[in-house]
Amino acid sequence: MSVVARQGFKYSLIGYFGFLLGAVATYLLFPQNFDFYGRLGLVLSYAMILTPVVVFGVSFSNVKFHEIAKKDNKHQNLLSLSLVFVLGNYLFCLALFFLFFFVFPQYRDSKMWNLKQFILPLVLLLSLSAIFNKYISNFKRIVVPNIFENIFPKMANIIAFILFFYFGFSESASFLFFLGIFVLALIGYYIYANSLEKITWNYNLDFLKKEKLYKDIFNYSFYGFLGNIGYFIAIKIDTIMISEHYVNDKETGIYLTLYAIVALISIPQLGLFNISAPIINKSFAENNMEELDRFHKKTSLSLFFLGAVLFSCILVGFPFLTVYIKNGDLLLESEPVIWIIGSAVLIDLLTGFNGNIISMSKYYRFNIVIMVALAFLTVLLNFYFLKNTTLGIIGIAIATAISLTLYNSVKLLFNYIKFKVHPLTIELIYTSLICTIAITIVLFLPIFENNFINLIYKPAVLLMIIFVGNYFLKIYPLDQYLNIKFIKNMLKF
Structure with a gap:
C-alpha cells in the first residue's frame, strides 16, 4: 500500500473517531x-x-x-x-x-x-x-x-x-x-x-x-x-451572533448541540476532496468533461442518498432521543433548527464537489469571490433575523440555510455554464420522494409509552421502507456495498 493510500485510510479512521468522540x-x-x-x-x-x-x-x-x-x-x-x-x-x-x-x-x-x-x-x-x-x-x-x-x-x-x-x-x-x-x-x-x-x-x-x-x-x-x-x-458567525445577541450563552450551547447532531449527515463527505482531486485534475488535463460530468453525478448521488437516509433517521428518532439527554426538552423546543439546517446540508451534499471543480480550474479566483460573498450574506441575514424577528436560533438556522443554498446554487450554475457539468439526475428526485414518503408514514405510526422502543422501531421501519423503495427503483447500488442476497431473495418471494 502506498504512502498516500495508507495516509488516506488512517485519515478516514481518525475522522470517524473524531466524529464519534464529538457525538x-x-x-x-x-x-x-x-x-x-x-x-x-x-x-x-x-x-x-x-x-x-x-x-x-x-x-x-x-x-x-x-x-x-x-x-x-x-x-x-x-x-x-x-x-x-x-x-x-x-x-x-x-x-x-x-x-x-x-x-x-x-x-x-x-x-x-x-x-x-x-x-x-x-x-x-x-x-x-x-x-x-x-x-x-x-x-x-x-x-x-x-x-x-x-x-x-x-x-x-x-x-x-x-x-x-x-x-x-x-x-x-x-x-x-x-x-x-x-x-x-x-x-x-x-x-x-x-x-x-x-x-x-x-x-x-x-x-x-x-x-x-x-x-x-x-x-x-x-x-x-x-x-x-x-x-x-x-x-x-452564527455562533458569535447568537451569543452576542442573547444575555446568556444557553442559546449558543443549544444551537451548537443541534448543529452537531445535524453534522452526522456529512459523514459521507469525509475524504471526498482527497478522492476526487486526482480525477478532477485528470479530466481537466485531458479536457474530458464527459468523464468529469459522469463522476460528478455518481459522487453526488452517493453523498445525497446516504445523507438523506441518515437525515431521515435523525428526524424520526430525534424526539425520542431527547428523552435520554439532559435538558433534552430545551433541544426539542428548537427541533425546527434540525429540519432547516439539515435540509441545507442535504443540498450541499447534492451539489457534491462543485467547489473543488472551480478551485482546480483556471477560474479558481471565482471560488474565493463567492466565498467572501457568502460570508457577507450570512452576516447580513443573521443580523436581519436577530434584529427584525423573534425567531431566535430558528431565524439563525434559516439565515444559514438560505446562504448555503444560494452559495451552492451559484457554483452549480457556474460549472454548468463553463464546463457543462452538473450533478442533477432523476435518481436524486427518486431519493427525495422515497425519503419524504418514508418520513411521512413513520411520523403517523403509533407512539408507544416506552421511548426506547420508539427510538428503535421508528428508524428501523423507515430504513425498511427506503430499502424496499431503493430495491425496486434501483436508485443506489446498495448490493455492491452490503451482503443482502438473503433479503433480496425474501423480496422476490
Whole structure:
C-alpha cells in the first residue's frame, strides 16, 4: 500500500473517531450545562475567525511554493520566515484590537472583549499551528496533523467541560486547561515536523528577493486569506451572533448541540476532496468533461442518498432521543433548527464537489469571490433575523440555510455554464420522494409509552421502507456495498 493510500485510510479512521468522540460528548456531556458549553464554543469560534487574519494565507504559500524553495534547499527558510511573519502580524493585530476598544469603549460590554484573555492566546496558538500543519502536508503526512487539528479541539472542549461541571473547577481554570490542550498540539506539531526532517531555522531574506518571489507569495497568500476568512466567517458567525445577541450563552450551547447532531449527515463527505482531486485534475488535463460530468453525478448521488437516509433517521428518532439527554426538552423546543439546517446540508451534499471543480480550474479566483460573498450574506441575514424577528436560533438556522443554498446554487450554475457539468439526475428526485414518503408514514405510526422502543422501531421501519423503495427503483447500488442476497431473495418471494 502506498504512502498516500495508507495516509488516506488512517485519515478516514481518525475522522470517524473524531466524529464519534464529538457525538458522544454532544449527546451525553454538553447538554448538562448549555451556558458553559456555549462560552467554550464562542471562544473557539472567535479564535477561528481571527486566525486567518493573523496567518494572512501564508500557510497556503508553504504548500504552493514548497517545491520551488526545496530546489534551493530553502523550504525551511520559507517555514522560518512564515513563523516570524505570523508572530509579527499577531502583535500588529493585537495592537489594533486594543486600539479599537480604546477608541470605541462602548463595545467593551461585548463577549469578545470579556473573553479576550482566552480568545487572543488561542488565536496565536492556532495561527502557528496552521503554518506547521501545511508545512507537514508537503511530506504527504496528513494523519498526525489531523489528530492535532480535529481530535485535540474536541478533547479540549471535553476536558474543560468535565473539569468545570464535574470537578468544580472555576471557569477561568477550566479555560486555562482548554488552552493547554492547544499548547500541547502546537508542541506536537513541532516535534512531528522535526522528526520528518530536522528543522534548521533560517531567517535570511535573500530567497524572497530572488526574482521578486515575495510578490508571488504575497499575491497567492492574499487570495488564500480571502477564501479562508470567508469560509470561517460563513461557518462560525452564527455562533458569535447568537451569543452576542442573547444575555446568556444557553442559546449558543443549544444551537451548537443541534448543529452537531445535524453534522452526522456529512459523514459521507469525509475524504471526498482527497478522492476526487486526482480525477478532477485528470479530466481537466485531458479536457474530458464527459468523464468529469459522469463522476460528478455518481459522487453526488452517493453523498445525497446516504445523507438523506441518515437525515431521515435523525428526524424520526430525534424526539425520542431527547428523552435520554439532559435538558433534552430545551433541544426539542428548537427541533425546527434540525429540519432547516439539515435540509441545507442535504443540498450541499447534492451539489457534491462543485467547489473543488472551480478551485482546480483556471477560474479558481471565482471560488474565493463567492466565498467572501457568502460570508457577507450570512452576516447580513443573521443580523436581519436577530434584529427584525423573534425567531431566535430558528431565524439563525434559516439565515444559514438560505446562504448555503444560494452559495451552492451559484457554483452549480457556474460549472454548468463553463464546463457543462452538473450533478442533477432523476435518481436524486427518486431519493427525495422515497425519503419524504418514508418520513411521512413513520411520523403517523403509533407512539408507544416506552421511548426506547420508539427510538428503535421508528428508524428501523423507515430504513425498511427506503430499502424496499431503493430495491425496486434501483436508485443506489446498495448490493455492491452490503451482503443482502438473503433479503433480496425474501423480496422476490
